[in-house]
Amino acid sequence: MKINNxxxxxxxxxxxxxxxxxxxxxxxxxxxxxxxAELTRIPITYWPENPTLQNYVQAxxxxxxxxxxxxxxxxxxxxxxxCVGVASLAAYALARLHVPRRNLILSxxxxxxxxxxxxxxxxxxxxxxxxxxxxxxxALILPHAALSxxxxxxxxxxxxxxxxxxxxxxxxxDGSTRLGALWHVVVPLAAPGVFTAAIxxxxxxxxxxxxxxxxxxAKAMRTLPVGIQLYQGEYVFPWPLISAALVVALVPVxxxxxxxxxxxxxxxxxGGVKG
Amino acid sequence: MSERALAIWLLLPAGLLLGFVALYPVVRLIYTxxxxxxxxxxxxxxxxxxxxxxxAFEDPRFxxxxxxTVLIVLITxxxxxLVGLLLALLANLPFRVKWPVRLGLLLPWALPLVFVGLIFxxxxxxxxxxxxxxxxxxxxxxxxxxFKPDLAFIAICFTIIWKTSSFVALILLAGLQTxxxxxxxxxxxDGASRWQSFWRITLPLLTPAILVAMIFRTITxxxxxxxxxxxxxxxxxxxxxxxxxYVRVTSIENLNFGYGSALAVLLFLLSxxxxxxxxxxxxxxxx
Amino acid sequence: xxxxxxxxxxxxxxSTALAQQTxxxxxxxxxxRPDVMRKIFDLYQSRNPGVRVDVEVGGATSDQxxxxxxxxxxxxxxxxxxxxxxxxRPAQYAAAKWADTLDKYLPSATRQALxxxxxxxxxxxxxIGGNLVALPSFADAQFLYYRKDLLEKYGLKPxxxxxxxxxxxxxxxxxxxxxNLNGIGFMGNISEGTVCSFLLPIWAAGGDVDEGGKLxxxxxxxxxxxxxxxxLMDKHKVAPPNMAEKAQDTIRxxxxxxxxxxxxxxxxxxxxxxxxxxxxxxxxIGVVPLPRFEGGRSASCLGGWQWTIxxxxxxxxxxxxxxRFLSSPEVSKILAIDASNLPVFPSLYxxxxxLKANPWFADALPVVQAARxxxxxxxxxxxxxxxxxxxxxxxARIKTPDAAAKEVIDGLRAIxx
Numbered sequence: 001m002k003i004n005n006x007x008x009x010x011x012x013x014x015x016x017x018x019x020x021x022x023x024x025x026x027x028x029x030x031x032x033x034x035x036x037a038e039l040t041r042i043p044i045t046y047w048p049e050n051p052t053l054q055n056y057v058q059a060x061x062x063x064x065x066x067x068x069x070x071x072x073x074x075x076x077x078x079x080x081x082x083c084v085g086v087a088s089l090a091a092y093a094l095a096r097l098h099v100p101r102r103n104l105i106l107s108x109x110x111x112x113x114x115x116x117x118x119x120x121x122x123x124x125x126x127x128x129x130x131x132x133x134x135x136x137x138x139a140l141i142l143p144h145a146a147l148s149x150x151x152x153x154x155x156x157x158x159x160x161x162x163x164x165x166x167x168x169x170x171x172x173x174d175g176s177t178r179l180g181a182l183w184h185v186v187v188p189l190a191a192p193g194v195f196t197a198a199i200x201x202x203x204x205x206x207x208x209x210x211x212x213x214x215x216x217x218a219k220a221m222r223t224l225p226v227g228i229q230l231y232q233g234e235y236v237f238p239w240p241l242i243s244a245a246l247v248v249a250l251v252p253v254x255x256x257x258x259x260x261x262x263x264x265x266x267x268x269x270x271g272g273v274k275g
Numbered sequence: 276m277s278e279r280a281l282a283i284w285l286l287l288p289a290g291l292l293l294g295f296v297a298l299y300p301v302v303r304l305i306y307t308x309x310x311x312x313x314x315x316x317x318x319x320x321x322x323x324x325x326x327x328x329x330x331a332f333e334d335p336r337f338x339x340x341x342x343x344t345v346l347i348v349l350i351t352x353x354x355x356x357l358v359g360l361l362l363a364l365l366a367n368l369p370f371r372v373k374w375p376v377r378l379g380l381l382l383p384w385a386l387p388l389v390f391v392g393l394i395f396x397x398x399x400x401x402x403x404x405x406x407x408x409x410x411x412x413x414x415x416x417x418x419x420x421x422f423k424p425d426l427a428f429i430a431i432c433f434t435i436i437w438k439t440s441s442f443v444a445l446i447l448l449a450g451l452q453t454x455x456x457x458x459x460x461x462x463x464x465d466g467a468s469r470w471q472s473f474w475r476i477t478l479p480l481l482t483p484a485i486l487v488a489m490i491f492r493t494i495t496x497x498x499x500x501x502x503x504x505x506x507x508x509x510x511x512x513x514x515x516x517x518x519x520x521y522v523r524v525t526s527i528e529n530l531n532f533g534y535g536s537a538l539a540v541l542l543f544l545l546s547x548x549x550x551x552x553x554x555x556x557x558x559x560x561x562x
Numbered sequence: 563x564x565x566x567x568x569x570x571x572x573x574x575x576x577s578t579a580l581a582q583q584t585x586x587x588x589x590x591x592x593x594x595r596p597d598v599m600r601k602i603f604d605l606y607q608s609r610n611p612g613v614r615v616d617v618e619v620g621g622a623t624s625d626q627x628x629x630x631x632x633x634x635x636x637x638x639x640x641x642x643x644x645x646x647x648x649x650x651r652p653a654q655y656a657a658a659k660w661a662d663t664l665d666k667y668l669p670s671a672t673r674q675a676l677x678x679x680x681x682x683x684x685x686x687x688x689x690i691g692g693n694l695v696a697l698p699s700f701a702d703a704q705f706l707y708y709r710k711d712l713l714e715k716y717g718l719k720p721x722x723x724x725x726x727x728x729x730x731x732x733x734x735x736x737x738x739x740x741x742n743l744n745g746i747g748f749m750g751n752i753s754e755g756t757v758c759s760f761l762l763p764i765w766a767a768g769g770d771v772d773e774g775g776k777l778x779x780x781x782x783x784x785x786x787x788x789x790x791x792x793x794l795m796d797k798h799k800v801a802p803p804n805m806a807e808k809a810q811d812t813i814r815x816x817x818x819x820x821x822x823x824x825x826x827x828x829x830x831x832x833x834x835x836x837x838x839x840x841x842x843x844x845x846x847i848g849v850v851p852l853p854r855f856e857g858g859r860s861a862s863c864l865g866g867w868q869w870t871i872x873x874x875x876x877x878x879x880x881x882x883x884x885x886r887f888l889s890s891p892e893v894s895k896i897l898a899i900d901a902s903n904l905p906v907f908p909s910l911y912x913x914x915x916x917l918k919a920n921p922w923f924a925d926a927l928p929v930v931q932a933a934r935x936x937x938x939x940x941x942x943x944x945x946x947x948x949x950x951x952x953x954x955x956x957x958a959r960i961k962t963p964d965a966a967a968k969e970v971i972d973g974l975r976a977i978x979x
Contacts, residue, residue, distance in 0.1 A: 010368055010369075010370065013365040013368050014365075014368075014370060014375070014376055016362075016365060017362055017365050017366050017376050017379045017380060018375055018376060018378075018379040019379075020362065020379065020383075020437075021378065021379030021380055021381070021382040021383055021441065022378075022379055022382060024382075024383070024386065024391070024394050024395075024398075024437075025382045025386065027394065027398075027405070028386075028390075028394065035840055036815065036838075036840060037815070037818070037819060037840035037842075039403065039815065040403060040812065040815045040816050040819055040821075041403075042402070042403075042742055043408065044403055044404075044405070044408050082292075085288075086288040086289050086292055087289065089285040089286070089288055089289070090285060090286050090288070090289035092285060093281070093282040093285035093286050094286075097278050097279075097281060097282040097285070098278055098279065098282070099279075099282045099286070100279070103551075103554055103555070105286065106554050107547070107550070107551055107554060108293075109289070109293070110490060110491075110494065110550055110554070111543070111547055111550075112293055112297045112301070113491075113494055114494055114497065114498075114542070114543045114546040114547055114550070115300075115301060115304065115539055115542075115543050116498055116500070116519045116522050116523065116539050116542065118500075118519075118522065118523045118526065118527060118629075119304055119522055119523075119526055119535060119536060119539035120297070120300035120301065120304060121633045122303075122532075122632075122633055122636045122637055123299050123300040123303040123304070124296070124300050125633050125634070125637050125639070126637045126639075127296075127299060127300075129637065129639055129641075142292070142295065142296055143296050145292060146292050146293055146295075146296035146297060149289060149292060149293060150491075151487075151491045153289065154487045154490065154491070155446060155449075155484075155487050157483075157487075158450070158483035158484050158486065158487045159449070159450075159453065159483075159484075161483060162450075162453060162480070162483060163453075178281065189453070190453075192448075192449035192450075192452040192453055193449050193450075193453070195449070196445055196446055196448075196449035199381070199384075199445060200442070200445070200446075203384055203385050206385070207385070207386075207387035207388065209387070209389060210629075213621060213626070213629075213630060214629075214630055214633050214634075217618060217620065217630065218618070219619060225387055225389075229389075229592075229621060229622055229626065230592040230619075230621070230622050231622070232592075232593065232622040232623060233593040233622060233623075233830070234591075234593045234622070234623055234624060234830070235755075235810050235811050235814075235828060235830055236811045236814075236830070237393070237811060239397075242390075246386075246390060250382075250385055250386065253385065254378055254381050254382055254385045255374075255378065257377075257381060257385075258374040258375075258377040258378040258381055259374045261373075261374070261377055262372075262373040262374045262377060314636065314654075314657065314658035314660075315654060315657045315658060315940040315941050316657065316940075317657065317658075317659070318658060318659045400807065401804045401807060402802075402804055419803075419804060419806075419807070419958075421806075421807050422804075422806040422807050422954070422957075422958035422960075423958065423960070424960060507752070508751070508752035508753070509752070510751075510752045510951065510954050510955070510958070511806065511951075511954055511955050511958040511960050512951055512954075512955045512960060512961065513951070514960070524943075524947075526632075527628065527629055527632050528628065528943040528947075529941065529943050529944055530632065530636075530654065530658060532636070
């Protein structure tokens with residue numbers, strides 16, 4: 001895949017990926033600057049007739065969106081740290097060490113994610129009520145970390161397994177301990193993998209509704225998905241208002257992830273491969 | 276420290292976390308599945324052994340939901356893998372500024388499932404939807420996407436593939452990034468075509484990542500709930516009802532926890548069988 | 563030493579004061595104007611200094627609240643004392659023993675007198691197997707909204723029977739020649755509103771689903787209902803061919819844009835038609851009771867929300883006092899004025915303050931008085947699922963009314979047994 005490719009193909013490729021990914025998000029953005037009456041026009045409209053920021057004003061006025069954003073950030077941030085930390089250790093063992101009954105452990109690990117969460121809600125709720133953790137961040141950080149643990153661990157296993165052993169051995173000869181080798185050699189090399197695991201865990205937590213609405217129902221503790229659905233009424237689903245809230249909830253986070261991935265992870269990988 | 280002891284210490288945190296969150300709920304779920312426990316008949320349950328499971332095998336709604344679920348798995352898992360692979364390959368091209376493409380890859384995954392379902396319900400609306408608007412602009416006929424069984428199924432599978440190919444692409448893109456560029460350069464020196472490089476270098480080195488994506492795509496496909504629930508509520512009739520939807524209706528709406536638990540356990544067993552087959556191919560120290 | 567003594571006394575006094583204060587936790591949905599509810603609880607607190615009422619605001623739809631409350635109540639969690647539930651839920655709450663029966667606090671004579679003050683249908687909806695399990699908070703019902711301006715233009719009076727409504731719609735559609743104008747809007751997607759659509763023609767013809775807990779619906783009645791709605795699309799051409807995907811609020815938005823002559827919608831639509839800035843139909847909408855068939859009677863689908871006491875509450879006696887306050891005319895009036903919620907007491911529909919805030923309530927009274935409860939059954943969600951999926955499948959034209967009617971009866975028989 002050389003640089004001297006005809007530029008047009010590169011542009012076409014970019015256009016396909018961007019269009020595929022952006023269209024619904026763009027639709028949401030367009031809806032967020034429309035009035036409700038425009039949604040049932042015949043024929044349908046793409047550009048807003050009278051663009052307005054009123055929906056954003058109203059979204060912030062009706063619900064404490066900033067507070068929800070902060071709650072989501074705390075929950076998603078800490079559950080991602082916990083999940084990726086725990087998953088890195090487990091994945092290293094599963095990829096690099098002789099683990100007895102490895103397949104059984106892998107099956108148990110992924111098996112947990114094969115139950116519909118809805119059918120586990122009652123006992124889960126009981127645990128957190130018994131421990132007095134309901135309506136604390138911990139009540140959501142722990143299940144969210146557990147929820148993403150299987151996918152994060154397996155992603156990391158596949159990455160750790162792909163890193164040449166010689167690099168690691170060389171580091172250990174240099175006097176690093178095994179764990180030292182893990183952090184200094186393996187993790188940077190697996191940076192795209194670690195970061196992907198982190199994205200998966202973060203977004204899983206950021207979007208999760210069922211657990212969040214049950215374990216953190218208090219107004220001051222609501223996460224974004226729980227807060228956003230409150231713009232609804234019994235019969236009405238005000239798309240313009242909800243779109244505005246979705247834009248506020250999604251765009252900054254997605255943008256930060258994408259830029260971070262290019263600047264930081266790209267750099268790490270380059271450094272790792274050269275070193 | 277022996278290797279074995281180290282392995283146990285490294286696995287312990289994961290075991291503790293999963294054990295704390297999932298052990299009791301899973302045990303309770305399996306236990307409840309052996310009970311006649313339906314709150315609309317009263318607050319107490321009674322032990323009935325495997326009767327709930329026997330009832331499931333005679334329940335046409337269960338078989339219908341099973342059929343829909345398996346079809347969704349068979350269509351959307353390969354679909355998302357193919358589209359995801361294509362997107363990852365495209366996104367891995369040497370763009371000078373990468374973040375817009377990365378953002379394009381990330382956005383479908385970042386959009387919450389429920390809202391994806393609702394947005395695509397709108398896209399497929401026969402009157403106000405973008406899809407029919409384009410079809411009719413191109414001279415086609417108006418289609419009733421959401422209430423004709425086959426069309427509704429297509430619309431749902433399309434939406435699931437759109438949403439989940441992003442997840443696949445994220446995992447595969449990370450895999451692509453770890454393939455050293457030197458390998459391609461060497462292959463080019465040897466006179467290999469681009470196509471040959473793909474089959475001989477990219478695909479083999481990407482296999483572990485593909486497997487991981489496939490395992491989780493399969494598991495989540497068995498759990499399909501939000502998208503059909505938002506788009507069709509399982510309709511028309513029960514034409515697009517999945518097992519996970521039937522589990523939820525049975526437990527949460529109908530308060531039939533015994534039967535709902537048995538259905539959940541059956542769903543678990545089904546995805547376990549498939550996944551154990553995949554897991555054999557995950558590489559590790561023993562191979 | 564003296565200091566220590568006084569400190570001890572202070573602690574003692576404070577702790578007894580705290581112990582005397584009862585804390586009640588009330589669950590209300592996010593769509594129920596939590597701000598107005600808070601105002602009402604503050605009023606109660608000011609009159610009952612020993613009680614503190616905390617509000618827990620849940621999801622914004624009946625379905626989402628069911629999801630949460632099922633988890634909380636199936637866990638036997640005592641943290642919620644009083645719950646605001648949808649009118650379709652009391653039978654389920656009673657069967658699951660989630661709701662405390664109110665009879666133990668109410669002598670039966672008082673109970674009779676109390677229930678007679680409310681709109682008649684609530685007595686049926688809230689008395690389960692002879693036990694009173696909930697008291698009404700505010701009412702809701704389906705209305706026939708019509709375009710006053712269009713009917714006047716063609717010299718028509720609001721319809722009393724469905725046949726008149728169909729003929730009027732056809733006349734106006736033929737006269738207006740507006741391709742975007744539609745005749746009679748009704749709910750046909752898979753939703754609770756479609757259950758009401760299924761029931762309306764049955765009630766309008768004088769039938770019902772159950773009586774005294776026994777299934778009385780016949781296959782012929784079910785078929786007639788399904789055929790009726792299908793005919794509006796195919797035979798009478800007063801509804802477009804995609805009614806199977808139309809949600810209630812889509813019809814409301816279309817009617818607000820001036821594109822329906824008639825609409826069977828719940829009470830919320832009125833304020834949107836009248837007050838929304840983008841409404842094309844301000845001052846052009848009237849409401850009447852839903853039409854009947856020749857020889858039948860007018861009936862509307864009852865909605866509304868009920869206060870019930872959790873059986874797991876540790877403060878039931880205090881909770882009961884609160885529920886009596888919440889279901890009193892005083893609170894009903896506050897809800898009517900501040901939240902535009904329909905009162906549950908007929909007398910309030912003639913109250914000057916209420917009418918000043920909501921003049922149209924005068925027209926609403928005959929409708930809510932004729933409103934009927936959907937089947938009261940512990941397995942109501944299954945009953946509803948059978949009915950709405952049948953109508954939806956007929957409107958989607960994947961089942962004939964004959965086949966769907968047979969499935970409705972078979973499905974209901976299995977539930978009623």
